[in-house]
Amino acid sequence: MPRFAIALIAFFSLAHLCPGVRAQQSPNTSCPRPSPGTAVPEPEDLRSHNGVLRVDLTVRNFTEPDGAKRFCYFDANGNQSPTLRLSPGDLLILNLKNDLTDALETAPGSTQNHHHATAAGKNSDPCDNNTMSLTSTNLHFHGLTVPAVCHQDDVLRTSIQPGAPPFQYKFRIPENEPPGLYWYHPHIHGFSKAQVLGGASGALIIEGIERANKEVAGLPERVLIIRDQDLLNPNAPPAKSEPVVPKFLVDHDGDAANTGTGFGKPAKDLSINFVPVPYPDYPPAAIQMKPQERQFWRVLNASAITYLNLAVLYKHAPQQLGVVALDGVPLNTNGATGDFISWQNHLGVPPGGRVEFIVTGPPAGVSGLLVTRTVDTGLGGENDPNRMLATITAAQDAPEPRSILASSPLPLPPPTQPWLGNVTPVRTRKLYFSETLLDPNDPNSATTFYLTVDGQTPKPFDPASGIPDIIAKQGDVEDWIIENRSTELHAFHIHQLHFMLVAWDGVAINEPFLRDTINVPFHSAADLQYPSVRLRMDFRDPNTIGTFVYHCHLLEHEDGGMMGLIRVEPADSAPASEKSTPSPRTRSVTSHSTTEN
Numbered sequence: 104m105p106r107f108a109i110a111l112i113a114f115f116s117l118a119h120l121c122p123g124v125r126a127q128q129s130p131n132t133s134c135p136r137p138s139p140g141t142a143v144p145e146p147e148d149l150r151s152h153n154g155v156l157r158v159d160l161t162v163r164n165f166t167e168p169d170g171a172k173r174f175c176y177f178d179a180n181g182n183q184s185p186t187l188r189l190s191p192g193d194l195l196i197l198n199l200k201n202d203l204t205d206a207l208e209t210a211p212g213s214t215q216n217h218h219h220a221t222a223a224g225k226n227s228d229p230c231d232n233n234t235m236s237l238t239s240t241n242l243h244f245h246g247l248t249v250p251a252v253c254h255q256d257d258v259l260r261t262s263i264q265p266g267a268p269p270f271q272y273k274f275r276i277p278e279n280e281p282p283g284l285y286w287y288h289p290h291i292h293g294f295s296k297a298q299v300l301g302g303a304s305g306a307l308i309i310e311g312i313e314r315a316n317k318e319v320a321g322l323p324e325r326v327l328i329i330r331d332q333d334l335l336n337p338n339a340p341p342a343k344s345e346p347v348v349p350k351f352l353v354d355h356d357g358d359a360a361n362t363g364t365g366f367g368k369p370a371k372d373l374s375i376n377f378v379p380v381p382y383p384d385y386p387p388a389a390i391q392m393k394p395q396e397r398q399f400w401r402v403l404n405a406s407a408i409t410y411l412n413l414a415v416l417y418k419h420a421p422q423q424l425g426v427v428a429l430d431g432v433p434l435n436t437n438g439a440t441g442d443f444i445s446w447q448n449h450l451g452v453p454p455g456g457r458v459e460f461i462v463t464g465p466p467a468g469v470s471g472l473l474v475t476r477t478v479d480t481g482l483g484g485e486n487d488p489n490r491m492l493a494t495i496t497a498a499q500d501a502p503e504p505r506s507i508l509a510s511s512p513l514p515l516p517p518p519t520q521p522w523l524g525n526v527t528p529v530r531t532r533k534l535y536f537s538e539t540l541l542d543p544n545d546p547n548s549a550t551t552f553y554l555t556v557d558g559q560t561p562k563p564f565d566p567a568s569g570i571p572d573i574i575a576k577q578g579d580v581e582d583w584i585i586e587n588r589s590t591e592l593h594a595f596h597i598h599q600l601h602f603m604l605v606a607w608d609g610v611a612i613n614e615p616f617l618r619d620t621i622n623v624p625f626h627s628a629a630d631l632q633y634p635s636v637r638l639r640m641d642f643r644d645p646n647t648i649g650t651f652v653y654h655c656h657l658l659e660h661e662d663g664g665m666m667g668l669i670r671v672e673p674a675d676s677a678p679a680s681e682k683s684t685p686s687p688r689t690r691s692v693t694s695h696s697t698t699e700n
């Protein structure tokens with residue numbers, strides 16, 4: 104990466120060790136955030152006791168003096184975005200209080216585009232509420248296989264209004280939930296991006312990963328949450344140390360367009376555990392480790408739209424990172440690969456994705472860097488350039504991370520179901536991502552986003568419709584081919600279950616592990632066919648019964664309609680039919696049909 108080395112020169116000449124100023128503000132009136140260049144803090148850990156984790160969480164919002172809109176979760180002690188730690192079988196009781204205000208909507212200079220449904224409070228049942236606004240909220244527990252019902256993991260009808268009494272989420276972690284990194288975030292259609300971009304997200308860890316893979320037993324663990332946010336310095340030119348890139352352009356979403364060079368203005372700034380790393384100089388946050396210490400890093404990409412391609416560099420050389428789990432599931436869950444570790448020197452993580460890996464600290468006297476390398480998001484995509492995230496400094500007296508994995512764990516019981524990769528799918532479906540311009544002749548006109556079952560009429564997701572686009576049956580395993588007919592990268596995600604990638608662009612691949620979020624490569628004019636992924640979808644768990652969504656995890660695409668509805672019916676129900684009676688939500692839907700097969 105010779106060109107990337109050039110970009111790093113900027114870092115060595117920066118003075119960035121100013122203390123956190125905003126952190127001194129009262130949590131009642133702001134979302135305090137650390138200053139650039141400060142040490143990467145650890146999120147507070149909230150651990151279950153005697154099989155129960157009780158959490159009181161309040162969501163608040165705040166407009167910074169520069170107009171930046173923050174959304175933040177506080178626990179009862181004022182900690183922001185605490186990490187929820189539970190073991191399989193534990194009960195989570197989470198009371199969510201909505202303290203959002205509409206001050207954001209009237210703030211001077213606000214350009215937020217609202218498509219309000221109805222006035223707040225019109226419908227007071229939070230389990231069946233059609234109010235979707237910037238101040239409505241709910242929670243999605245990304246990756247968990249818990250039922251998509253109210254008070255558990257429903258995002259379709261659950262909407263909590265400001266000032267409503269605390270809303271209780273209450274569910275048991277399944278005994279067979281794989282140990283790993285999951286996360287929570289709001290999922291109000293049309294407003295997910297604003298809330299997540301504002302910082303509304305946190306980690307949820309299912310304990311016991313050392314029971315799945317003893318290579319991580321006894322390692323100190325570090326939770327790193329990478330979020331994106333609007334640019335702190337949107338009008339600044341790129342750093343002088345960067346090569347000159349083509350003229351600055353804006354893509355269809357109004358974000359900085361992909362330059363295809365690895366440089367130039369990013370679409371969004373990034374932060375690491377809320378320490379911002381702003382464009383154009385990317386002053387890195389700071390991580391200390393003992394020299395050559397092995398640690399277990401659990402990284403969540405909680406960005407609204409930014410892809411990551413993580414690397415750890417010592418003296419500019421990428422280091423080997425030992426991947427143990429992806430998207431909350433250990434890589435060896437197939438039961439056949441022992442204490443398997445996949446050694447990689449860079450790790451792509453789409454928005455919503457997680458990667459958990461072993462990293463060895465730099466030798467004494469060597470300073471390292473955690474960076475994200477550029478991601479080519481396609482002609483229509485955003486600019487995700489090379490940039491630093493944190494320095495990694497070796498020091499004998501470096502403080503240990505707060506949490507250390509058990510050193511002599513009891514191994515997890517073997518899986519009780521056949522490995523997904525060995526199950527023959529009962530059917531294959533094809534879906535595709537596409538985009539259209541309001542005015543096909545005007546590249547600057549508004550974009551509509553679609554995720555369509557092949558053969559149906561493309562339509563943006565309609566939250567008022569209860570009509571499933573797909574009806575599946577619990578107990579089945581299906582193959583889904585997801586095509587990308589647009590010129591930008593998308594990230595496919597489905598609630599309630601994991602899947603296995605079985606083919607990339609039509610070529611079978613051997614990746615015997617699970618994911619819940621995956622990139623679908625972009626289309627180029629030179630392609631003979633649309634790029635695709637083939638996914639083996641696992642509907643065997645009874646907790647998948649219900650109605651839930653699949654969508655692009657670039658939240659401006661999801662908010663813009665790139666989402667579909669699936670109903671998973673009980674195994675003993677009548678044969679699945681795509682033409683069964685709809686269950687409309689609060690108003691009838693007459694404008695479009697899903698029955699065109």
Ligand SMILES: [Cu+2]
Nearest residue numbers: 593655657660
């Ligand atoms: Cu997308």
